[in-house]
Amino acid sequence: METKKSRETRMMSDDAKRRQLMELPMDTLVDILLRLPAKTLGRIRCVSRTLLKMVNNISFSTLHTSLLIATNSAAAACQVPQLMCCFRSWIDESDECSVTLQSLKYNEENALTKDRYAITISSQYYVCFVFCNLFCLQSNDNGECLLINPLGEREVVRLPENSFVQPLEDGGAIRNCWLGMGFDNKTNTYKIPSVTHDSKFDDGIRLNYMTAQVLVLGTDSWREIPSLPPRDFIMADQVCANGDVHWLTYERCKRIISFDFTREEFYCIPIPPTLQRSRNSDSRLLTLKGSLAIVETTSSNTRGMIMNIEIWVLKDLDEKQWLRYYKNSSIPDSIPFESYGAPREWEHGIFFTRYSFWEVSVFFLDLRYGSVNRAIYSLCRNESYMSIRSYTESLISLKDYGNLEDAHEVIA
Numbered sequence: 334m335e336t337k338k339s340r341e342t343r344m345m346s347d348d349a350k351r352r353q354l355m356e357l358p359m360d361t362l363v364d365i366l367l368r369l370p371a372k373t374l375g376r377i378r379c380v381s382r383t384l385l386k387m388v389n390n391i392s393f394s395t396l397h398t399s400l401l402i403a404t405n406s407a408a409a410a411c412q413v414p415q416l417m418c419c420f421r422s423w424i425d426e427s428d429e430c431s432v433t434l435q436s437l438k439y440n441e442e443n444a445l446t447k448d449r450y451a452i453t454i455s456s457q458y459y460v461c462f463v464f465c466n467l468f469c470l471q472s473n474d475n476g477e478c479l480l481i482n483p484l485g486e487r488e489v490v491r492l493p494e495n496s497f498v499q500p501l502e503d504g505g506a507i508r509n510c511w512l513g514m515g516f517d518n519k520t521n522t523y524k525i526p527s528v529t530h531d532s533k534f535d536d537g538i539r540l541n542y543m544t545a546q547v548l549v550l551g552t553d554s555w556r557e558i559p560s561l562p563p564r565d566f567i568m569a570d571q572v573c574a575n576g577d578v579h580w581l582t583y584e585r586c587k588r589i590i591s592f593d594f595t596r597e598e599f600y601c602i603p604i605p606p607t608l609q610r611s612r613n614s615d616s617r618l619l620t621l622k623g624s625l626a627i628v629e630t631t632s633s634n635t636r637g638m639i640m641n642i643e644i645w646v647l648k649d650l651d652e653k654q655w656l657r658y659y660k661n662s663s664i665p666d667s668i669p670f671e672s673y674g675a676p677r678e679w680e681h682g683i684f685f686t687r688y689s690f691w692e693v694s695v696f697f698l699d700l701r702y703g704s705v706n707r708a709i710y711s712l713c714r715n716e717s718y719m720s721i722r723s724y725t726e727s728l729i730s731l732k733d734y735g736n737l738e739d740a741h742e743v744i745a
Contacts, residue, residue, distance in 0.1 A: 334352070337444040341628060342579075343719060344416070344502060347651075348718060354595065357602075362387075363387070363393070363701065365394075365551060365713045366387070366388065366393070366397075367385075367400060370411065370412065370413075370726070371385070371397070371466075371725075371726040371728050372726050373726060373728050374397070375388075375390050375726075376471065378710055381620070382517045384692060389565045389730075391462075391730075393728070394523075394727075394728035394729060394730065394733075395521055397727070397728050398465065398727045398728060398729055399516050399518055400622075401465070401573075401725070401727060402465070402515070402516055402531055402573065402576060402623070403518070403576055406519075410723070410725075412623065412725045413680050413725070414678045414679055414680060414723040414724070414725055415436060415724055415725065415726070416436065416437040416438075416440075416445075416448075416679065416721055416722070416723065416724075417434055417435065417436050417437065417450075417468070417683070417718075417722050417723075417724050418434070418436075418437050418529035418693075418710065418718075418721050418723070419432065419433070419434055419435075419450050419459075419460050419468075419719040419720050419722065420432070420433055420451070420712060420716050420717060420718050420719050421433075421716065421717040421719060421737070422715055422716050422717075423713075423716075423717070427575070428523065430456075430457055431454060431455045431456065431471065432439055432453070432456070432457070432458045432459075432498070432564055432719070433440065433451065433452070433453040433454075433601045433716075434450075434451065434452050434453075434468060434481065434483045435447055435448075435450070436448035436449065436450035436451065436483070437452045437483075437710065438706060439679065439695075439697065442646065443693050443707065443708050443709075445695060445708035445709065445710045447595045447626075449455045449482050450689070452481060452483040452489075454470060454479065454481070454489075456472065456474075457472065457473045457474060458470035458472055458473070458479065458717060459471060459473065459484070460553060460720055460722060461478065461512050462512055462513055462514060462571050463571075463722050463723070463724050464513075464514035464515070464568075464623050465724065465725055465729060466481055466482055466483065466484050466574055466724055466725065466726050466727050466729060467480075467482055467485075467514065467612065467729060467731070468480075468481045468482075468483060468722070468724070469512060470485075470644070470645060471490075471510075472511070473585075474512070476495070476738070477492070477493040477494065478491070478495075478512070479491055479492070480492055480731060481731070482549075482729065482731050484726065485640055488730065488731035488732060489730045489737060489738040490733070490734060490735040490736070490737060490738065491735075491738055492525070492548065493548065493552075493553050493555060494555055495527060495548075495555050495696075497544065508530070508531050508532075508705075508739065509529070509530045509532075510527065510528070510529045510530075511525070511527070511528045511580060511628045512527050512528075512548075512569065512571075513525065513526050513571040513573065513578035513580075513592060514573060514578065515573050515577060515578045515592070517594040517595050517604040518576070518594075518595065519595045520549075520595075521552040522549050522551070522553075523548055523729075523734070524547050524548065524550065524551065524597075525547070525548040525550060526546070526547050526578065526594075526597075527545065527546045527547070527548070527555065528543070528544075528545050528546045528547075528562060529543065529545075530542070530543050530559075531543075535613045541614065543561050543562075543619075543702065544557065544564070545557070545558050545560060545561050545599070546558065547570070551733070551734040551735060552700075558597050560597060560599050563582075563601075564589045564632045568676050569616050570617075570714060571618075572618045572619055572625065573620065573646060574620040574623065574624055574625035574647075574689075575592055575624060575625050576594070576650070577591045577592055577594060577619055577650070578592045578594075579590065579591045579602070579625055580618075581604075581616060581617065581618045581627070587602075587616055588601050588603055588604060588605055588692045589601065589602040589604060589618070589625075589627075595696050596680060601662055602625075602647070602653055603653060604616065604627055604644045604645075604655075605627070605655040605657070608629045608643065608645070610687070612645065614629055614630065614632075615629070615630050615632075616628070616629050617675040617676055618629075618675070619675060619676055619678055619683065619723075620723075621644065621646060621658070621678055621683070624646050624648065625647040626644055626645065626646045626647070626658065626685065627644070627645050627648075627655075628642065628643070628644050628676050629642070629644075629645075630642050630676075635723050637670040638664075638668060639664050639685075640662070640664055641660075641661070641662045641664065642659070642660070642661050642664055642698070643657065643659070643660045644657070644658045644659040644660075644683070645657050645658060646658040660699055662700075663703075664703075664705065668696045668698070668705060677699055677721065677722060677723040678723045679697060679723065681697075681699045681701055682697065682698045682699045682700035682701070682702065683698050683700070684697045684698065684721075685698070686720070686721050688718040691713065691714060691716065691718075692709060692710075692712070692713060692717050693708070693709070693710040693711075693712065693721070694707055694708075695708045695709075695710060695721060713714045
């Protein structure tokens with residue numbers, strides 16, 4: 334038990350360390366703080382008013398986040414990915430529903446429990462993309478988008494209306510829309526690119542139209558850009574890595590479509606040529622230690638379980654140089670090949686998910702040992718599973734980029 338004298342000695346020592354920290358030259362102090370993870374900086378805010386003002390400054394938070402997502406960033410490699418579950422809740426067996434983002438905690442003992450962050454949006458939305466600690470939810474009805482920070486004060490910003498992401502009224506037409514987010518280190522702004530692909534038949538002829546737009550976060554309108562991705566592609570989930578945003582196409586010859594935020598141009602990245610392309614293999618993108626990675630899984634024909642996993646990491650974006658990061662041909666016979674959604678990153682590897690009614694099975698592959706642990710997360714009877722996403726904490730605060738929505742209108 335701590336005595337009064339020892340407590341006083343400890344407090345005097347803490348005060349002395351605090352004074353020593355604040356006596357450092359400002360440039361040195363800023364350089365030290367920029368190397369710290371966001372979670373540590375959140376605690377440092379409580380040390381003094383000077384540090385609180387410094388960490389909360391938008392210029393500091395922008396610079397800190399830009400370093401986190403920079404190409405081959407050491408800070409990004411040290412980030413610990415967290416888990417967020419997204420599910421729908423149906424209200425009294427009616428057509429009305431809400432969407433909840435609930436943070437999860439995994440303790441490596443097959444236990445997956447609720448963590449402290451949760452936010453519920455009173456409408457039908459789905460997760461469009463995740464950027465650091467920001468989740469973009471898009472409406473199923475009218476295409477409107479909400480940008481949400483579910484951590485801390487639970488901030489919500491409604492993005493400006495974009496007619497190109499709204500559903501088409503023509504019943505014979507099909508509209509696909511893809512969004513992403515990243516940072517332009519030339520203008521020090523966050524940008525959200527939007528790609529819309531419309532397809533319809535006219536006198537038996539299929540017509541395709543494509544539009545690309547960019548929104549600078551904090552402005553009130555979208556801006557059309559001339560650069561377009563290939564017109565005959567369909568993209569999967571996007572990931573932000575190596576400073577850009579990337580989509581894996583579903584074409585016969587797979588390739589990665591990427592968006593350069595500084596030039597505002599689309600470009601292609603070839604996938605590693607040695608990846609297996611049999612009918613029993615599947616490729617997905619993810620972020621791994623801050624770098625773009627591609628996961629190739631191969632199934633067994635008999636039981637439908639994953640029997641081989643290869644992970645390739647893009648080590649040099651300019652040279653399009655891939656490095657095989659991990660290979661395991663003796664995966665424990667426990668991960669279903671037909672998992673729900675793309676694999677995601679957790680602290681020590683990647684995980685796959687599969688759900689059945691009100692039970693979500695999460696298979697955690699530990700890349701250190703090649704072991705697989707299965708954890709169960711149970712939902713209530715009126716809840717419907719959507720996805721479990723990885724996110725990383727950052728200092729981004731949406732109050733710096735628009736008017737926050739009234740919590741009583743959009744948050745349950």
